[in-house]
Amino acid sequence: MIEPILNHRSIRKYKEQTFERLLLTDILTAASRASTTGNMQVYSIVVTTDKKLKEKLWEAHFRQNMVLQAPVILTFCADFNRFNKWCRQRKAEPGYDNFLSLLTAAIDALLAAQNAALAAESHALGICYLGTTLYKADMIIEILDLHRGVIPVTTLTVGYPDESPGLTDRLPLEAIVHYEKYKEYTPEDIDEIYAEKDNAALTLKLLKENNLETLAQVFTQKRYTKKDNEAISRKLLEVIRKQGFGM
Amino acid sequence: MIEPILNHRSIRKYKEQTFERLLLTDILTAASRASTTGNMQVYSIVVTTDKKLKEKLWEAHFRQNMVLQAPVILTFCADFNRFNKWCRQRKAEPGYDNFLSLLTAAIDALLAAQNAALAAESHALGICYLGTTLYKADMIIEILDLHRGVIPVTTLTVGYPDESPGLTDRLPLEAIVHYEKYKEYTPEDIDEIYAEKDNAALTLKLLKENNLETLAQVFTQKRYTKKDNEAISRKLLEVIRKQGFGM
Numbered sequence: 001m002i003e004p005i006l007n008h009r010s011i012r013k014y015k016e017q018t019f020e021r022l023l024l025t026d027i028l029t030a031a032s033r034a035s036t037t038g039n040m041q042v043y044s045i046v047v048t049t050d051k052k053l054k055e056k057l058w059e060a061h062f063r064q065n066m067v068l069q070a071p072v073i074l075t076f077c078a079d080f081n082r083f084n085k086w087c088r089q090r091k092a093e094p095g096y097d098n099f100l101s102l103l104t105a106a107i108d109a110l111l112a113a114q115n116a117a118l119a120a121e122s123h124a125l126g127i128c129y130l131g132t133t134l135y136k137a138d139m140i141i142e143i144l145d146l147h148r149g150v151i152p153v154t155t156l157t158v159g160y161p162d163e164s165p166g167l168t169d170r171l172p173l174e175a176i177v178h179y180e181k182y183k184e185y186t187p188e189d190i191d192e193i194y195a196e197k198d199n200a201a202l203t204l205k206l207l208k209e210n211n212l213e214t215l216a217q218v219f220t221q222k223r224y225t226k227k228d229n230e231a232i233s234r235k236l237l238e239v240i241r242k243q244g245f246g247m
Numbered sequence: 248m249i250e251p252i253l254n255h256r257s258i259r260k261y262k263e264q265t266f267e268r269l270l271l272t273d274i275l276t277a278a279s280r281a282s283t284t285g286n287m288q289v290y291s292i293v294v295t296t297d298k299k300l301k302e303k304l305w306e307a308h309f310r311q312n313m314v315l316q317a318p319v320i321l322t323f324c325a326d327f328n329r330f331n332k333w334c335r336q337r338k339a340e341p342g343y344d345n346f347l348s349l350l351t352a353a354i355d356a357l358l359a360a361q362n363a364a365l366a367a368e369s370h371a372l373g374i375c376y377l378g379t380t381l382y383k384a385d386m387i388i389e390i391l392d393l394h395r396g397v398i399p400v401t402t403l404t405v406g407y408p409d410e411s412p413g414l415t416d417r418l419p420l421e422a423i424v425h426y427e428k429y430k431e432y433t434p435e436d437i438d439e440i441y442a443e444k445d446n447a448a449l450t451l452k453l454l455k456e457n458n459l460e461t462l463a464q465v466f467t468q469k470r471y472t473k474k475d476n477e478a479i480s481r482k483l484l485e486v487i488r489k490q491g492f493g494m
Contacts, residue, residue: 002369005277005362028424030252032417034361035376038470041418046425053427077429082422085437090445090463095473099480103353103381107401110354111376114281114361115252122249129282129358134350145428154354170279171288175329177275178293180300181392182324190332198337216337223285226342233346237494247484247494 011126014159030119078105081149126161258373277366325352328396373408
């Protein structure tokens with residue numbers, strides 16, 4: 001039962017062959033069974049297989065090749081558009097143009113995405129989440145014609161794996177779990193929790209490649225810099241407002 | 248894996264008996280295997296079983312009885328505190344005090360939560376998501392001692408079910424899935440998509456109870472009003488800023 005959960009690897013290389021429509025329906029049905037606030041289902045899933053559209057999405061997703069390779073791209077969107085339309089057709093004035101509603105819809109979309117991911121993996125398909133969805137929300141909105149009230153939250157590439165990477169390392173369970181209340185980390189806790197990651201072979205390779213002293217510097221100076229994060233944040237907040245969620 | 252996904256029901260009544268520590272470890276391990284941006288694991292899980300703490304959480308969660316009944320309450324938090332501390336101990340200045348980082352961490356927390364939910368269900372345990380987590384984030388932060396950089400995103404009650412509700416209705420799959428691009432809904436689409444929900448026995452019961460004309464009005468006038476949503480949004484934005492994510 002637990003097996004696909006424990007065996008999850010992100011797959012970044014896919015075989016050319018696509019998969020059956022029946023499997024896709026299964027994945028989408030799994031998504032639709034996820035918990036949803038008030039059973040409102042305030043999310044949508046855009047299934048993209050068209051080569052030209054995938055090329056555009058590939059541009060948006062920082063030209064990561066798995067977007068071209070994977071036969072199916074699933075874009076999970078927070079979506080109050082459908083619900084609002086229903087309200088207005090039913091003599092009800094929706095009040096869902098606010099930050100809480102955006103988060104509510106994003107939660108719906110993400111729980112659905114994880115169900116889809118696990119359903120795909122339980123059918124021997126591989127998946128990869130694309131964090132770039134939030135970075136380039138404006139481009140994705142344009143490419144996929146997302147209407148007001150709709151914001152892309154995450155994306156899954158789905159296809160048959162053409163690689164079999166090992167399990168990714170994780171922090172020890174005690175690092176992320178707190179019993180009863182949150183327990184602040186002492187400097188010693190941090191050293192202990194991150195010891196394996198700090199000293200991994202991959203880390204040493206990264207430090208050499210980047211000519212940096214610590215793995216944390218790879219994150220703060222290369223991967224996720226303050227400058228980039230702040231620029232993306234500003235743009236994302238604009239997009240969110242433009243799509244009809246005031247703040 | 249598909250079975251627990253397709254059979255998911257939210258469980259709101261629990262037996263008194265708790266479950267084995269081994270099962271809890273299994274659920275938490277499942278959570279830790281979820282995809283996470285850059286393998287940063289920027290989330291924490293607070294496991295609460297203490298009666299007095301659960302009483303406080305029950306107050307925060309609108310006194311929903313499952314919070315008292317369920318032996319275990321899992322609060323999933325967006326958490327950049329641990330990662331920031333690691334950066335600072337490793338000669339790296341983190342730039343994660345922004346909106347994008349908050350969303351990144353929230354996504355991590357939510358994917359982990361859904362893995363935990365499914366792992367629990369695959370062990371015949373029942374779960375329920377508590378949307379009230381965002382409504383009362385300030386109270387939960389205080390109850391669970393959540394530090395700066397940490398924000399509760401969702402909560403699961405976990406325990407052996409003492410009820411066996413039927414599957415909840417869902418919109419037809421075509422309602423939430425778009426092929427290639429987003430397809431705007433026509434008024435006829437909306438009528439068709441919502442027909443079953445509009446005319447369900449439960450809906451008619453709700454309309455009578457609330458003396459309202461449409462189900463949408465139950466949502467906009469009773470369950471999720473504009474006034475409540477806007478007040479909660481304002482407070483939540485304050486909490487987010489106070490916890491160190493500028494906007």
